[in-house]
Amino acid sequence: MSDAPALVLEGIRKSFGPNEVLKGIDLSVTPHEVVCLIGASGSGKSTLLRCTNLVEPVDSGRVVVEEEEITAEGVDANRVRRRIGIVYQSFNLFPHMTVLRNITLAPREALKMDRKTAEDYATSLLERFGLADRRDEYPDRLSGGQQQRVAIVRALAMRPSIMLLDEVTSALDPELVAEVLNVIRELAGEGMTMLIATHEMGFARDIADRVCFLEEGRILEQGPPGKIFSSPENPRTARFLRRIIEAGRL
Amino acid sequence: MTTRGTGPASGPEPSTPTGSGRGSRALGNRAVLVSGASTVLFFAAVALVVALAPGSGLVAERFFSPFHLWQSLRGTPSEPSVLGAFLLNVYIFAISEVLILVLALVIAVVRGIPGPAFFPFRMVAIVYTDVFRGVPLILVLYIIGFGVPGLGIGFFSYLSEVTYGIIALVLVYSAYVAEVYRAGIESVHESQNAAARSLGLSRFQALRFVVLPQAIRRVIPPLLNDFIGLQKDTALVSVLGSIEAARAAQIYGASQFNYASYVVAALLFVLITIPLARFTDHLIARDKRRRQAGGLA
Numbered sequence: 311m312s313d314a315p316a317l318v319l320e321g322i323r324k325s326f327g328p329n330e331v332l333k334g335i336d337l338s339v340t341p342h343e344v345v346c347l348i349g350a351s352g353s354g355k356s357t358l359l360r361c362t363n364l365v366e367p368v369d370s371g372r373v374v375v376e377e378e379e380i381t382a383e384g385v386d387a388n389r390v391r392r393r394i395g396i397v398y399q400s401f402n403l404f405p406h407m408t409v410l411r412n413i414t415l416a417p418r419e420a421l422k423m424d425r426k427t428a429e430d431y432a433t434s435l436l437e438r439f440g441l442a443d444r445r446d447e448y449p450d451r452l453s454g455g456q457q458q459r460v461a462i463v464r465a466l467a468m469r470p471s472i473m474l475l476d477e478v479t480s481a482l483d484p485e486l487v488a489e490v491l492n493v494i495r496e497l498a499g500e501g502m503t504m505l506i507a508t509h510e511m512g513f514a515r516d517i518a519d520r521v522c523f524l525e526e527g528r529i530l531e532q533g534p535p536g537k538i539f540s541s542p543e544n545p546r547t548a549r550f551l552r553r554i555i556e557a558g559r560l
Numbered sequence: 561m562t563t564r565g566t567g568p569a570s571g572p573e574p575s576t577p578t579g580s581g582r583g584s585r586a587l588g589n590r591a592v593l594v595s596g597a598s599t600v601l602f603f604a605a606v607a608l609v610v611a612l613a614p615g616s617g618l619v620a621e622r623f624f625s626p627f628h629l630w631q632s633l634r635g636t637p638s639e640p641s642v643l644g645a646f647l648l649n650v651y652i653f654a655i656s657e658v659l660i661l662v663l664a665l666v667i668a669v670v671r672g673i674p675g676p677a678f679f680p681f682r683m684v685a686i687v688y689t690d691v692f693r694g695v696p697l698i699l700v701l702y703i704i705g706f707g708v709p710g711l712g713i714g715f716f717s718y719l720s721e722v723t724y725g726i727i728a729l730v731l732v733y734s735a736y737v738a739e740v741y742r743a744g745i746e747s748v749h750e751s752q753n754a755a756a757r758s759l760g761l762s763r764f765q766a767l768r769f770v771v772l773p774q775a776i777r778r779v780i781p782p783l784l785n786d787f788i789g790l791q792k793d794t795a796l797v798s799v800l801g802s803i804e805a806a807r808a809a810q811i812y813g814a815s816q817f818n819y820a821s822y823v824v825a826a827l828l829f830v831l832i833t834i835p836l837a838r839f840t841d842h843l844i845a846r847d848k849r850r851r852q853a854g855g856l857a
Contacts, residue, residue, distance in 0.1 A: 365754055392760030402755035406773050415769055416759035468759060 316503040322371035333527035342501040346514040349524035355507035359474045363394040395465030399477040401457045403449040455486030472503040632812045632821035645808035649794040656729045664737035692735035704728040705800035725797030744775035784840040
């Protein structure tokens with residue numbers, strides 16, 4: 311890989327009051343790479359994603375997106391966020407807007423795209439992910455799986471160079487998980503660079519180029535999924551995976 | 561600590577409610593009967609008291625004389641028409657309402673802007689709402705209506721008394737309505753704002769397109785409630801000398817020695833507030849239905 315990294319995190323630290331959630335995270339993601347973050351609840355996965363697109367300001371450390379340091383003084387965070395798509399566990403669709411308007415709002419207002427271009431692109435994305443007939447519905451009328459797919463489309467409509475997915479299937483009923491994971495698989499197949507926090511270990515093993523195990527705000531171990539899941543070096547990684555297996559989730 | 565505290569069933573023996581085990585249908589019929597009888601009894605008692613009061617004949621003549629009801633409504637060559645004067649109330653209400661909606665929104669938004677640079681603006685918004693919610697409307701009317709003309713500052717000191725009245729109403733009611741807006745804004749979950757900002761929208765765009773539309777929808781019923789209050793308080797503008805419905809009724813009463821004019825004014829206010837109140841109820845019910853229907857997410 312001769313390309314410059316798509317994303318570099320250097321010494322990211324973040325505290326909420328006396329509670330230090332991230333204790334110096336270093337991570338580099340190359341273009342088209344899919345990196346999965348695994349670890350127990352509270353290990354800092356979500357906070358790391360939120361710090362990456364500056365929704366949470368970092369206490370110290372650098373975030374570099376395509377060779378531009380976005381944590382530097384005077385960088386317009388709004389402009390940065392347009393290049394980084396993020397999808398949350400709880401969808402967070404705008405309930406007072408139709409699906410189409412949810413998707414076109416940011417392209418039209420933040421990118422000043424004209425209405426027709428934005429709507430055409432949104433419609434083509436909806437068609438691709440089997441949601442064309444939901445275009446004019448309000449989010450309340452959609453299933454959780456459909457809502458989450460719309461949330462993914464909404465992020466894609468900004469044509470981001472990297473996608474951050476924060477436990478996107480955790481709030482879904484089990485039978486709806488697959489449709490969302492399939493969308494993510496498709497994105498990975500197209501070469502979208504992704505940083506994914508997930509509890510779906512089977513999915514992580516399938517899709518990830520690299521898996522990072524987080525505990526207490528540090529990356530304890532990382533490597534290709536085959537290695538992490540079958541022969542982890544760190545005893546804590548092994549313990550975590552054993553608990554997951556006992557819970558029947560791998 | 562010992563592990564064996566009081567047992568889980570240490571409360572008083574659950575007593576069986578007496579006499580309620582006979583089926584709800586019988587109870588339903590009885591409830592209708594009781595409410596019907598109680599309504600009849602109540603109004604009969606009120607009618608009896610009014611009819612048997614020593615001054616009932618006098619009150620019927622002074623307050624409910626059909627001739628005076630009609631004449632005060634229309635006005636005479638020497639007394640203003642209560643209906644005509646009521647149009648001034650409607651005018652004051654309509655102008656004030658629009659201004660209040662705008663000013664209150666500005667105050668509520670300013671109060672929510674984070675960051676140390678905006679501290680003075682937030683402070684002004686807080687002091688404003690504290691002061692104008694605390695001072696009685698009638699005092700604000702006097703202070704604006706008599707104080708500003710006294711200052712002698714050109715244009716601003718030579719406005720009509722109705723304009724001063726509107727200014728006072730807007731100042732006081734905006735403080736209340738700003739708090740209503742603020743409650744609405746705070747009721748929109750922070751994740752909505754985070755989602756909007758994550759898409760690259762600015763703070764202002766997130767507020768305008770995502771937070772405020774949801775917030776305002778939620779506060780329409782309490783807003784309408786405040787406007788029913790505003791509609792009535794337009795009568796207070798009369799202390800500055802404007803002849804609105806309440807003052808017109810007073811003039812009629814003072815010269816004809818008959819108070820049917822007050823009843824007319826009261827009816828006019830009720831006529832306009834009742835539809836507003838029913839509309840509010842309708843919106844509250846609709847909102848409730850919608851939220852219950854949306855509970856399956």
